[in-house]
Amino acid sequence: MIRVGGWAEPLTDYFSREISWLAFNARVLALADDADVPLLEQARYLSIFATNLDEFVQVRVSGLADRVAAELTERTLDGHTPAEQLSEVRRIAAELCAEQQRLFIEKLRPALAAEGIHLLTPDEITPDECAHLRDHFEQRVYPVLTPLAVDPGHPFPFISDLSLSLAVLMRDPVVSEQRFARVKVPDTLDRWVETSEGSCRFVALEDVIAAHLDKLFPGMEVLEHHSFRVTRNADLTLNDEDADDLLIAVQIELRRRRFQWAVRLEVADTMSDEVLDLLLRELNLRADALVRVRGPIDLSGLNEIADLPRPELTWPYWGGITEPELVAEDGPADFFKVLRSGDLLVHHPYSSFSKSVGALIRQAARDPAVLAIKLTLYRTSGDSPIIDALVAAAERGKQVAVLVELKARFDEAQNIGWAKRLEQAGAHVAYGLVGLKIHAKIAMIVREEPDGIRRYCHIGTGNYNHRT
Template identity: 50%
Template sequence: MPKSKKTTQEINLNDPQYYFSRELSWLEFNNRVLNEAIDPRTPLLERLKFIAIFCSNLDEYFMVRVAALKQQEEAKVSKLPPDGRTPTEQLELISIKTRPPVALQHQHFEQVLRPLMAAEGIHLLDYVDLNQEQRIYLQKYFEEQIFPVLTPLAVDPSHPFPYISNLSLNLAVVVKDPDTGEELFARVKVPNTLPRFVPLPKEAGVGSRSSIIENQRHIWTGVPLEQVIAHNLESLFPGMNIQEYHPFRITRNADIDVEEDEADDLLLAIEQELRKRRVGGEVVRMEMLASMPEAVRGMLIRELGLSEKDVYEVEGVLGQADLMSFMALPIPELKDPAWTPVVPPRLRRINEDGSDEKEDFFSVIRNADLMVHHPYYSFGGTVQRFITQAAHDPNVLAIKMTLYRTTGDSPILQALIIAAEKGKQVSVLVELKARFDEENNINWARKLEQAGVHVVYGLVGLKTHTKVVLVVRREEDRIHRYVHIGTGNYNAKTARIYTDLGLLSCREDLGADLTDLFNYLTGYSRQRSYRKLLVSPVNCRDRFVALIRREMEHCRDGKSGRIVAKMNSLTDPQIIATLYQASIAGVQIDLIVRGICCLRPGLEGVSENIRVVSVVGRFLEHSRIYYFHNHGKPEVYIGSADWMSRNLDRRVEAIAPIEDPDISNDLQEILGIMLADNRQAWDLQPDGKYVQRHPDGKEKEQSAQKILMDMALQI
């Protein structure tokens, strides 16, 4: 493609017109998640899962992003983001843009998914449709299992309006005193310690008063917990007349703010902030049914300190993140085909009888670098095994790793405890500020310290987001360093549903770089240069900008320029401006950005050489790959950093160059497969909308994730 006619001198690349709003771009991403729930090609239970993900995503968005904007609005923050909108303008647009998909979500669940569930024998009933036998069962269930847990809270001059916890589902109840005729208000919290959807036993029947589901298939029948409570309120308010009840749900500011410079003990400071989070910050959203009368609605808005724009009216079941529980139903035909990750051939030896035998991990890596691609490759059979073997190997002297998110029963951390007990030098940087994983990380930090592991809590002012392991091993009087540098967390559960990459290597330069990086993290090192690694906040930004500009120079010299980058989000203004400059110079750029993208592609004279695609499928695309053509001498990098300001400036990240030509080719093939997807891929338009690709009559459907699963099975 010819170079653009304009030059960068003629264009103000700081102009807000060239940048999408980060907040609105995220909403577009969540709409793509919702689309998977609406798409009839998605199996039924997976559709419920995607509704649950859409809702839980939105919960976190309000708890963190909307809450932060409200704080900025209150503080009259004058510094504007690249898109030029004030906090008030952002909040108004969020309110406008959020309501249609939320309405669509509830409408689709009520009108499409509930009937489809019933046709498959999954009957989520409303209490009013139950037959007498079912009501009798639920009344007994209420008396024995629910009633003892409930605490009705009155609101009157002697009872102030009660505190309502974050993400809690509640009933606003109006009762009348038969003696005085006075109407009174009370709040009943729906306990989250009980199943949200109460199952009915098969012996209670699946029929309903309306006989809608008579003689149909029966796998599961149940009702929402709040409806069971609502129809037994007389037990909570004896002697009173129940006038009405209305479910509602609130969302509070749940971000943690720690003044690290003033915190002598970061662990204790985080614990104190977690206690505040449990109590919760100010309310930022209320969800309620549209049928709530004005008097009750107005009282809740007033008491919770809300405005009308913070209220979201919906139809049907509130809190649909709880629909995730239906994935536990044993109906494989209503789910994606089961996937069992494979172990790379180099890590197993096939015997003459066809059986597998494990290869020595260290000898495999010593022979050549190894790339692992989860969830196509087994996390347990690769990364977890690497660390476990290191923990038990008598020749291993030290193990160092960073921990951002992990599971509550992590086999990797159990292995590190064993390693410490065996006398190895074990050091772990536990990032206590990993949002919504702080408590789990605090628990692990204490367990590790008790076992003799050296635990560091991160750096002041920086989150340690990098995913690295360093193993130091003595071999024939020589010290060898083995490394794992990845894009994803050391979390066996998310490794089954997130796509991530990891490089296992014993290259001297990488080992030396990780040694320097750990000294930077655990000591007083001010390391400013690395042999191979791109490290944030030290050199990562400058190196990426230089790599992009090198492609520009190739184009200016009459050669071709090409960049393909895969990441979670793209928001950094400098990187975006540099990509615009590269596009103007004629560099062909393809960006695979799953979530937020603030860059506007396809603008004539600015970004006409840039294309942006988002892939949303059964696995969460989480890997980061950066490819630079470099005039036929390609350079490929993987690592933990997105092209976001926080990753480049406020987090510790590590990006590793891929020097093994076979692995480099494999990564280029992965990028090509992602770009060719016509099943789960969406193209970003210049106006900020995304258009989903669909194969035309001549094309074969190509799902990148399905292709990569098939390729893994063939190795």
């Protein structure tokens, strides 16, 4: 387990923020090695660990690398320079990745196979399965692929952030020249492909593509192929104090984010030095940004396996309780009557979000006596019933005011979409505050009652997201 403070001999009384975060993610990884955790949930924890680490590299590692590149040497509160922190962070992250790969190869795959769920390597596929996969490739995969070769007329292609790719080295037999090509593995298709319908035998999508490179490069001799993935700096460099329009400033930065510089290169451990040197050179990366992977790169796709309909291998479903005060004989209680009698504490996920906070906002949207609903929105789900209720309230003529935090990391684009939808429905939308990030979760409902105007409030610590 990674030390929370990070340093064996700390120089100050302060913990390193970055290394303490890695210790947190190490605890996530430990759950994938816990015999008391159901098997498919172990797979999910491996996926969560991978996603967490991706975001850490995109933001925290990128920030440290920025400071090192700027030759900043000022020590942070934990007593170390940016260069010292970056070196230690990369060392610990490499150890955690190695443990993740070990758990997948040596424990999870065999355990899944014992339960009839097989994650296969290419040499484990039968001839009949190969035929099925060839049909699948031609019908579902081949039309989506766009292979890009490098030659004097075609420079090295741009590799987008977190996109999984195949590096292909081939020879033109006519002129005996070697060429490099990159094939992007489509993220619009399932990562794990079933070898035949209902078989519960899966192979990684990149292996399916690799097995049919002859279709992509007819007449060429494929010498070698290896999977790789690039992680880029995804931290918004937004100077909102100088921004005349925060919405436009965030939209511009989101477009720039796609083309930020690379901070990590993950490669299959079989990759040759020739191909590796090419990638490092073209991506302008040093060897300390390299991560060699034993097994599939990017295990976040294990979510697909964790979602298989095998309830005996997952946690029992928990729908959350409904507080007795919120239950009436003929349906949901009158929330406003309940709250007039006193405050109510709900504890999620033990208490159902949808039947408490969600139901309150829905009831307010329908109630003719409600004059206004005001709410802060940091993150929500892709199919948010909270947004639906706010839109319905605005369309019914109620005053709806929403503060949408555009700088919610990695949810910026989604929040811009929600903001525009709310504005189109007639809601008043504010886009955060200059120089600050609004992380509060607060809602206020203004209602006209016989004794005058009354305000009802919800104050929470979790996002207005019924899924989390």
